[in-house]
Amino acid sequence: MMKKLTLGTLALSLFLAGACQNTNEKNEEAEKLGENAIGIHDEIMPQISVFSKHEILIDSLLENLSVLKSMDPDLDTADTREKLHTLKTNLESATDKMMVWMKEYAMDSTDVDYQKTEVKRISELKTEFEQVKYEAESLLAPFKK
Template identity: 40%
Template sequence: MKKLAFLIASAFAITSCANSSKTNNQDDLVKIQKETIKIHDEIMPQISAFDKSVVTIDSILTNLGAIKTAKPALDTTNSRQELTQLQKKLDDATDHMMDWMKDYRSDSTTLTYANSELAKVKTMKALFETVSKEKQEILNKY
């Protein structure tokens, strides 16, 4: 009888731990997913600003001759290269976000996937911050 009581108590303890672990994993999963979407929501509004900046860069590149007239010291070769590179970085950052959104599986139930996606959006946020800072520095010259 003591053995039976011990086995029942052990089985109950193991089941309780397993259920507790599932609950903790589910809580962690939800927390990570919310953080991922929060970071996405911080980055997303920058896309329209990046798109406007690409249009601005196109305009500057088109009118570089007139800008050179107003600013004779301007190195147009260097400016064209710098603006073209910035334009590519803006487009690449935006494309990166669009690709991530297309591939993101919000219905995934694995912590590994959720952590991987959180790492991706954190990296993307850092990229957006770097490109945004560079955009301000370069476009302020014009």
């Protein structure tokens, strides 16, 4: 009876030790994924202030299209207005998505699948930020002379 109890206790101890190690590994993986998500966030977050400046420039350009037309008679004001409105919408959308992500993100979550999903989500947002940044730089370059 003593041997069975000892072997049972040993087996239970080994099982629990393995379970704890597995939990620690998952916690470490979740922590690394969380750090990755925050790293991506930190990389793109400074763009929000740049996007805000672009929005101010767009508002100014939209208010002064007639002046721009007088300076450049070939300027298609209808097309320019549409492109500027679209760009402003895209800038606002990217910024809003970042704010939502920051509000919803649970950095201290130890759920590996959750952290993987959030890394994917913030990575997709980074791609969107890069696209909007390129769009803004391309469209606004002629007006920054």
